[in-house]
Amino acid sequence: MQVPAPFQYARATTVDHAIELLNEGGDGARIVAGGHSLLPMMKLRLANFDTLIDINGLHDELGYIRQEGNEIRIGSMTRHRELLESDLLATTFPIFRDAEHVIADPVVRNRGTLGGSLCQADPSEDLSAVCTTLDASCVIRGRDGERVVSMEDFHRGPYETAVGDAEMLVEIRVPIRPGGSSAYFKVERRAGDWAVASSGAAVWMSNGVISDARVGLAAVGPNTTGIPAISEALRGRAPSEELFAQAGALAAQACSPAVDMRGTVEYKRHLADELTRRALRKSVERINEQGA
Amino acid sequence: MTTVETRLTEFTDNNEKPVGYGRMLRKEDPRLIRGQGNFVDDVNLPGMLHLAILRSPMAHARIKSIDTTAAAALEGVVAIVTGADLAEKGLAWMPTLSNDVQAVLATDKVRFQGQEVAFAIAKSRYIARDAIELINVDYEILPPVVDVRKALDPDAALIRDDLKDKTNNHCFDWETGDAAATQAVFDKADVVVTQEIIYPRVHPAPMETCGAVALFDAVEGQLTLWSTTQAPHAHRTVYALVSGLPEHKIRIIAPDIGGGFGNKVPIYPGYVCAIVAALVTGKPVKWMEDRSENLVSTGFARDYIMNGEIAATKDGKILAVRTHVLADHGAFNGTAAPIKYPAGFFGVFTGSYDLEAAYCSMTAVYTNKAPGGVAYACSFRITEAVYLIERMVDCLAYDLKMDPVELRLKNFIKPEQFPYTTKTGWVYDSGEYERGMRLAMELAGYDELRKEQEEKRSRGELMGIGVSFFTEAVGAGPRKDMDILGLGMADGCELRIHPTGKAVLRLSVKSQGQGHETTFAQIVAEEIGIPPSDIQVLEGDTDNTPFGLGTYGSRSTPVSGAAAALVARKVRDKAQIIASGMLEVSVADLEWEKGSFHVKGDPSKSVTIQEIAFKSYGAGDLPEGVEGGLEAQICYNPSNLTYPFGAYICVVDIDPGTAVVKVRRFIAVDDCGTRINEMIIEGQVHGGLADGVGMALMEMIAFDEDGNCLGASLMDYLIPTALEVPDWETGHTVTPSPHHPIGAKGIGESATVGSPPAIVNAVVDALKPFGIRHADMPLTPSRVWETMQGRHVPSI
C-alpha cells in the first residue's frame, strides 16, 4: 500500500461552502472530486497538499446532463459513467460515448468526474480533447461570481488551468448546432491505458458540404490541441477521402508529440493523421445516417 | 482425448467430487473468494511496529553521508537504521542464492535505482513512510552502466568494487554443448540463418507484493517470521546460516500467498531488515512493499540478448543450433536457480528437435539495475530457451519459404527415440510431439486459417498465424545434480490418517495460488480412497511441515506430487497389514479396491480404509510387528526432471492503419502427463497464456540512460487484462512420465514458456508482406508500426 503524507480533510456541503473552504485554505488547499488523478499522485508522493476539500457531497448539485436551449450543460461532478450512459449525450454528441468507452476502466469511471478530468489538464486526458473538439466553454465560480472561458483559454499548459486558487469549475457548456455529428478514436497499448494518441472530430454539414468541422487531439502535445487549420481546410468542401487525408496530414503537422514508452514521435504523428481521418469519416457517416 | 474451453456450467461441483483425480472446485477458494484468506499483510500483532525502506533515487552513486537526525526526531519514530548500523552487526551484506553477495543496506555505494539505503521503524506505516523522507543522503553521482552491450567496455564504470580484485563488470561465463562438433555441422549445412533475438527484462508483478512480519521472543530466543516466500524451509536454513540464530529457534510461516511466479523465491533485504528491526526493538515489526518498490527492486526476469544461429539442409532438416547470449544480471547476481546451473535450464534451447549438434556460450555481466534473473514462471530460463529456438525455427521457415508447421513436423524427436538425450545432455523422459501438433492444427483448423490468410492478404489485410512447440524441463532435482546453496532439491511429505479416517497431509512446497490444497488431496485420495474433502493439506509453516525446497520451476507436482503418492502408498501398505489382521487372511490374499481391502474372490469380506484407521488406533492387538497409528513420511528425490510439452497456435489481426495487434484466437494443446484436476490445469494454462500475451505485446522493464526504471508502476509496466486476451481454446494429450509414480508432469509454467513465441511468430507472420522476419518484444503498436516502416525498433 502506497501512503500519502499527512493532510487535513474537509467535506464541502454546497458549492459556496467549497469556495469558502478554498478561500480559507489558500494555495495549500485542493479540491478532491473522483480522486482518480489526485490520490495516485499523493500516494506516490509526487504531490502533497495541506488540505483536501472533498466535493463528492456536491454530486446532487453538480452532477447533471441537461439541455438548455441550444446548449448541453454538464455539471462538473458528473461521473464518467454518467457521461457514458447518457442517451441525450449519445444522440447529440456521440463523441462522448466513443471516448468514455476507452477511458480507463469501470472502477475509475464510476468515480472519476468531468470536472476532475478537465482540471487535471493532463495532455493525454480524453475529455479535454472531446470538449476542445466540441468548442465547449467552462464555467468557473469563485467568491465574486462566475466567469465563462473557452477551452482554448481554460488550459494554460500541462497540468495548468484558468481555475484560480479559490475557484472551482462548476459546469461545461456545449453548443448544439444543427446537422452535426462527432466521433472519437484512440489508440492505447492496453485497455485502460492512457492514449498513445487520440483524435476527436465534430462535423456539421448542410447541402452536402461541410459547413464547419473541428478536430481535437490528445497525447500529442503539451496540451490537448484543437487545430483551426483543419477547420479552415474543411469548411465549404464536400467530404471525401482526399479531404480527410488532407486533414490528417494537417493534424500530423500541427501536433508536437514526444517519445516515451507509448511510442515514437513518428508513430504518434502517424496516429494523429490516421485517427483524424477515421474520426472525420465516422462523423460524416453518422450525419448521413441521421439524414437517412 | 481433447477438451475445448471449459465453461462454468460444466464444473463438477464439490457435492459430486471425485475420490481421486477429476474435475472439482478448489477447496481453498471459498476462503479466498470470501476475503477470508490470511496473507502476510493480514497478520497484526499486539504492539506491532512498521518498517519503511528508503531507496536510492540514483542508479549508481557513492554515499558520502547520511543524516538521520530529523527522521529520528519525528514523533512516532522508534529507530532509524542505516547500512553503517548493520555493518556493526556484520549484517550489511548477505549471500544471494547464486553465491554472490548483495547489500542489505548500502554502505559504500548504491548500485541500482531502488536499492535499500536505510529504514525507519515507527508506530504506523504512515509515520515510517514520512520518516524516510526526512533522511538526508548526500550522494556523489557515478556514471551508471545501463546498456548491457557496453558493460564490458574498458571505460565502463566498475560496479562491484566491493568484490576483491574485481576490475570489470564481468559476472560469469558459461557454455554447454560441443563447439567444435557444432562448427563442423555448420560448415556442411546448406542453409545457415542468423538472428539476434532480445528477450527484454520483464517483471512477475504478483498481485501481493513482498513483505514480512518478524516477531522475536527474547526469552525463548525464538524468531517467527511470517513471510511471502515460495520456499519457507530453504529460507529458514539461509537465515540460520546468515544470522547465527539456531535453526530450531526460527519458524517461517508462509501464510496465503497472493501470487509468486518466482518473485518470492529470493531472500530480499526487506526480510532481513524486518528481522533486524524485531531484534533491535524487541517488538513485532511489519514490512510490506508498495507496488513501486516491488517493481523496481525485486526479482526481475529474462534480460537476455541472444544471437541465434540455425543450420539446416535446403529441404528443411535442422542440423544444429548455436547461440551466444549476453545476460544482464543487474547489480548483484541474485538468480535463484540450482547452483550448478548459472543460466538455469537454458541448456534445453535445442527444443523439441532431433539435432546433430548444439552449442551455447554465455557472458553474464553486472549493470546498474535491480538484481534477480529467474522469475516469472520461466522454469529456470526455459522461457528464453524456447523463445530462442521457436523464433529461430520460424526464421528458418521464412528463409526456406516453408510452412512453419511442416518444418517442425519434419524435425520433431520421434516417440520411439525417448528417452532422448539432447546434444546438451538433457534426457527427455517421454514425448509424442507430432500427436500434439496435429491436434492443435485440427482444433485451430490450420489449413482453413492459411486459406483465410491468403484471401485477406490479397485485400491488404494483415492476419498472422503463429505456431510454437515447446518442451519443458521441470521438477528439480535430482539432488545429485541440483541444489540451492547446498540444499539438495528433494522434498519431504507426511501423511497421517486420524482414527475416524480423516487425514492430514504435510507438504514442503507452498502454493501461491496453484491449488495445492485440492490437487494434493486428490493425489492422496486416488491412492487411498479417502475423499479429498476429508484430507487437510498443510504447507508453508516450517514448524509443522517436512523439509523441502519449495514451489517454483513447476516442481510441486513432479516432486511433492510424487512424494504425496508414495507416502499414501506407504500408508496403504501398512493398512493392508492391519486389514489382514482384521479379516484374518494373509496380506497376499487381499485385494485393494479404491477405499477398501477385500478378500480375493470374496468381495463381501472387506474393510474400509476408515475402519482400518480406527483399528490402527483402537483397542485390541495389531498384527505382529505393526506399530499403532496410521501414518508415514518420506522424502522424494526425483530420478530425473519431467518433460511436459505442448503445441500452441495463435491467430492475430493487425490494424494496418494503427498497427494495433489483436489476438483473435489462441489454441493451446498441453501434455502434462497424467491429469489430476482438469480445472486446475486449465486455470494454470489460462494464466500462463495471459502472461504470454503480456510479454509478447506490452510488458517491459525499461531504463533511461541514467538508469531510471521506467516501469515503476502498473501505469508504466502494463499487464494484460481480460480485454487483451481471447477465449482460450485448450486441448490436451496424455503422455505419462515413465519415472514419476503417477506419471504426472508439471503444468504451472508451460503456458508462460510456450505462448510468447506463438504470439510473436503470429505477429511476424502477419507482417510477412513487409518482408519482415523478426521483431522484438514487446510488440506495442508503436514497435509494430516502426517495424512496418522497416526501421530499427527503439530501445523503449
Ligand SMILES: Cc1cc2nc3c(=O)[nH]c(=O)nc-3n(C[C@H](O)[C@H](O)[C@H](O)COP(=O)(O)OP(=O)(O)OC[C@H]3O[C@@H](n4cnc5c(N)ncnc54)[C@H](O)[C@@H]3O)c2cc1C
Ligand atoms: C487507472 C486509471 C486509468 C485512467 N485512464 C484514463 C484514460 O484513459 N483517459 C483519461 O482521460 N483519463 C484516465 N484516467 C483519469 C481519470 O479519468 C480521472 O478520474 C480524471 O482524470 C480525474 O477526475 P477525478 O474526478 O478523479 O479528479 P480528481 O483526481 O479528484 O482531481 C483531479 C484534479 O482536478 C482538480 N479538480 C477536480 N474537480 C475540480 C473542480 N470541480 N474544480 C476545480 N478543480 C477540480 C483537483 O483538485 C485535482 O487537481 C485514468 C485514471 C486511472 C486511475
